[in-house]
Structure formats: C-alpha cells, structure tokens
Amino acid sequence: MSTPLVERRVAFIGAGRLAQTLARAWSASGIGVVAVASRNGMDAEQLAAQLPGCIALPAAEAVAAADLVFLSVPDDAIATLAAALPWTARQWVVHCSGATELTALAAAAAAGAQIGGFHPLQIFSDPARAQHLLAGSTVVIEVAAQAQGLSDELHAMARRLQMKPLQLPPGSRAAYHGAASFAASFLLSMLDEAVQVWAQIGLPPEAALQALLPLARGTLDAAATRGLAGALAGPISRGDAGVVAAHLQAFDALGAAHGQFYRELARRQLSLARASARLDEATLQGLGRLLKAAP
Numbered sequence: 001m002s003t004p005l006v007e008r009r010v011a012f013i014g015a016g017r018l019a020q021t022l023a024r025a026w027s028a029s030g031i032g033v034v035a036v037a038s039r040n041g042m043d044a045e046q047l048a049a050q051l052p053g054c055i056a057l058p059a060a061e062a063v064a065a066a067d068l069v070f071l072s073v074p075d076d077a078i079a080t081l082a083a084a085l086p087w088t089a090r091q092w093v094v095h096c097s098g099a100t101e102l103t104a105l106a107a108a109a110a111a112g113a114q115i116g117g118f119h120p121l122q123i124f125s126d127p128a129r130a131q132h133l134l135a136g137s138t139v140v141i142e143v144a145a146q147a148q149g150l151s152d153e154l155h156a157m158a159r160r161l162q163m164k165p166l167q168l169p170p171g172s173r174a175a176y177h178g179a180a181s182f183a184a185s186f187l188l189s190m191l192d193e194a195v196q197v198w199a200q201i202g203l204p205p206e207a208a209l210q211a212l213l214p215l216a217r218g219t220l221d222a223a224a225t226r227g228l229a230g231a232l233a234g235p236i237s238r239g240d241a242g243v244v245a246a247h248l249q250a251f252d253a254l255g256a257a258h259g260q261f262y263r264e265l266a267r268r269q270l271s272l273a274r275a276s277a278r279l280d281e282a283t284l285q286g287l288g289r290l291l292k293a294a295p
C-alpha cells in the first residue's frame with residue numbers, strides 16, 4: 001500500500017485509555033481515524049464523537065471500514081479477538097501491547113494481513129491529559145517478516161506524533177516490558193512503601209505523597225542530566241553506615257517485609273555507588289556486610 005497517511009483509514013477495536021490517546025492525537029494530526037469499536041459501545045461512541053469523520057461500529061464492521069486496524073484491547077483479549085474478526089489480505093493489523101509477541105495476531109496473518117506491534121512506552125492513566133506525553137516518548141515498532149510496508153507506515157505515524165521508534169530483538173517482549181515496569185508502575189510501588197511507612201509514624205497519606213513527589217521529580221531530573229550513578233545521593237552514596245544501620249533498625253521494627261524491601265533496594269544501590277567511584281572499596285564492603293547481616 002502506498003496511500004499517503006492522510007488517506008489511510010484507521011480503526012481502533014477497543015476504546016480505552018490507549019485508544020483515546022492515540023486516536024485523538026492522530027486525528028488531530030490529519031490521519032483519518034474512521035471507526036472505533038468496544039463491546040459495551042459507550043466508550044466507542046464517546047470517542048467517535050470527538051473525532052471528525054469517525055463512527056462507532058461493531059468490531060467486524062469497524063474492521064471492514066479500515067485499512068489499518070489497531071487492536072487496543074487488554075493483552076489477554078488480543079489473540080481471541082484476532083481469531084474472531086474477518087480480515088482480508090489488503091489489511092494491516094497491529095496490537096499495542098508491550099509484552100505480547102506478534103504470534104497473538106497469527107489468525108490475521110493466516111488471512112493474508114500484514115501484522116505488527118506499536119507499543120508506546122508511556123503511561124496513559126488519564127487520556128484527557130496524556131496527549132502531551134506522546135512527543136518525545138519512545139515507541140516500540142515491530143512487524144512480521146515481509147511487512148515492510150507496515151513498518152514504513154508505523155514509523156511515519158510515530159513521526160507524526162514526534163515519538164522515537166525503538167526496535168527489539170525478536171522474542172524479547174516480555175523481558176522488555178517487565179523491565180519497563182520499574183520505570184512506571186513499580187515507581188508507584190516504591191512511593192507506596194514510603195507513604196505506608198510514614199503512615200505508621202503518623203503522617204497522613206495525602207500530605208505524604210505531596211511531600212514525596214518533588215523529591216521523586218528531583219531524582220528523575222538528576223538521572224536525566226547526570227545518569228543513574230551520577231545522580232545517586234543519600235547515605236549509601238556517602239558511605240554513611242551509621243545512617244544505614246539506623247534505617248535498618250527502624251524498618252525491621254516496622255515488620256520483616258519492610259526490612260527486606262529496604263535491604264534489597266539498598267544492595268542494588270551499592271552497585272551504583274561502586275560505579276560512581278566516590279567511595280573506597282573498604283567502605284563499599286562494610287556497607288555490603290551491614291546489608292547482608294541478618295536483622
């Protein structure tokens with residue numbers, strides 16, 4: 001297919017957080033999003049009403065109306081949906097999952113369609129505010145063999161949104177996606193641990209989060225400018241074993257799970273401290289022994 005992007009007919013099956021973000025952004029950039037579908041229909045109708053020339057349709061009709069179809073449904077629904085929809089050889093079929101291999105689209109490939117993945121490495125918790133997150137974000141683009149046309153198209157669509165394409169080695173999606181969680185939802189787990197510990201010493205959770213967020217942002221800003229080892233601050237970076245011992249005592253007193261969580265993260269931080277080359281080997285080894293010692 002060599003149709004210019006503006007003449008492309010795009011459909012989304014699934015009208016949730018990712019579809020709302022991408023469909024609005026592409027539509028605003030002049031790409032024709034012509035149909036959206038969802039099982040209850042309400043999300044699809046609301047989304048279609050915001051996009052010029054777009055209508056909410058049952059999934060099979062949305063597929064028939066489009067050249068390029070995004071299966072923007074929960075990951076576990078992709079393979080079943082791909083097997084249930086009526087594909088033709090003229091179509092391009094793409095999922096947006098990070099962890100799911102392209103084999104989930106095997107049924108579409110068997111019908112002759114070109115298949116691929118378009119995974120924005122970003123979090124779309126609030127679609128109304130998520131569009132501004134797209135520019136500068138990375139997107140993993142993968143296509144099956146013999147799908148160069150689809151690859152070119154997805155790269156062009158990424159450029160429209162000023163996203164940065166990334167290619168993965170085949171078969172590595174689960175490790176890629178699991179690791180990315182550490183920069184996304186696991187950051188929330190980290191903040192949750194801080195909020196929980198502060199709650200145990202009497203600080204209200206809402207005030208705690210507001211106090212912790214500027215600290216988290218400052219840490220991320222430092223990582224962006226100085227790299228991970230260069231951004232390291234705090235007692236481990238200084239070799240302050242007395243403070244680390246006090247932390248361990250306080251966390252162990254709150255419960256074994258708190259102590260274990262602190263120890264695991266602190267041990268990981270020792271390798272960053274080593275990489276930063278600020279501490280001598282004896283200090284690093286002393287900290288290592290402290291963190292290995294039983295509570």
Ligand SMILES: NC(=O)c1ccc[n+]([C@@H]2O[C@H](COP(=O)([O-])OP(=O)(O)OC[C@H]3O[C@@H](n4cnc5c(N)ncnc54)[C@H](OP(=O)(O)O)[C@@H]3O)[C@@H](O)[C@H]2O)c1
Nearest residue numbers: 014015016017018038039040072073075077096097123124
């Ligand atoms: N949100 C993010 O931050 C993000 C980021 C990157 C990638 N992704 C990927 O994007 C995909 C969609 O995620 P999401 O966060 O947008 O999910 P979501 O907000 O839960 O939305 C899922 C949508 O799919 C519809 N749906 C569910 N099962 C369906 C089926 N069998 N047939 C048709 N529609 C169905 C749902 O509506 P009904 O229940 O009414 O059908 C809903 O509109 C996933 O593969 C996810 O990994 C998400």
